[in-house]
Amino acid sequence: MEEKDIEELRKKSDEYAKSKGYKLNPNETIVLGITKGLLVRKENFGEIYCPCRKMTGNKEEDKKIICPCIYHEDEIAKDGHCFCNLFVKGD
Amino acid sequence: MNILTDDTFESAVKGNSKPVLVDIFTEWCPPCKMLGPIVEKLSEEYAGKVDFYKMDLDQNPKTGDLFGVDRIPTVVLFINGEIKDKFVGLKQEEEIKNWINSNI
Numbered sequence: 093m094e095e096k097d098i099e100e101l102r103k104k105s106d107e108y109a110k111s112k113g114y115k116l117n118p119n120e121t122i123v124l125g126i127t128k129g130l131l132v133r134k135e136n137f138g139e140i141y142c143p144c145r146k147m148t149g150n151k152e153e154d155k156k157i158i159c160p161c162i163y164h165e166d167e168i169a170k171d172g173h174c175f176c177n178l179f180v181k182g183d
Numbered sequence: 184m185n186i187l188t189d190d191t192f193e194s195a196v197k198g199n200s201k202p203v204l205v206d207i208f209t210e211w212c213p214p215c216k217m218l219g220p221i222v223e224k225l226s227e228e229y230a231g232k233v234d235f236y237k238m239d240l241d242q243n244p245k246t247g248d249l250f251g252v253d254r255i256p257t258v259v260l261f262i263n264g265e266i267k268d269k270f271v272g273l274k275q276e277e278e279i280k281n282w283i284n285s286n287i
Contacts (some may be wrong), residue, residue, distance in 0.1 A: 097209060122213045146240060175254055
């Protein structure tokens with residue numbers, strides 16, 4: 093995993109968050125940890141599957157947990173953050 | 184804290200007369216990393232009363248499937264080898280203590 097890959101994915105996540113009126117978690121350690129977790133799963137399984145969710149091994153089913161997953165909007169609306177804590181509610 | 188695997192689950196949990204708490208995590212899950220030291224601390228506090236284990240879900244998917252684990256961290260409490268309760272996600276120390284105390 094290269095530094096530029098981490099930075100690139102972090103930037104993409106940040107742009108996505110802004111486009112939806114969310115923010116990245118202000119805790120940089122968490123953002124970095126999740127970003128690395130996503131990249132490890134990409135290296136191992138081919139996609140940036142959420143590191144906080146179990147993979148089923150069924151590609152169709154696992155599409156649901158490619159970040160940003162299908163659950164994050166409901167979770168942010170309900171809890172103020174996605175389950176993995178990458179995206180949080182905007183100001 | 185003891186490590187639980189697909190191979191040791193039966194003997195560690197099913198055959199245990201004491202309550203058993205299992206912290207299910209994966210290496211690259213940040214909330215798991217934050218929960219880990221809290222559970223570790225509680226394992227010392229509850230020594231002799233509750234047996235604490237941790238299990239890497241990526242390495243032990245069979246046992247994870249048994250409990251229907253789809254998100255991590257998941258913490259499962261067993262009494263007499265049966266699931267008494269479980270919670271999903273990061274919780275603070277006091278919340279976990281209250282949860283354990285209300286279940287044992």
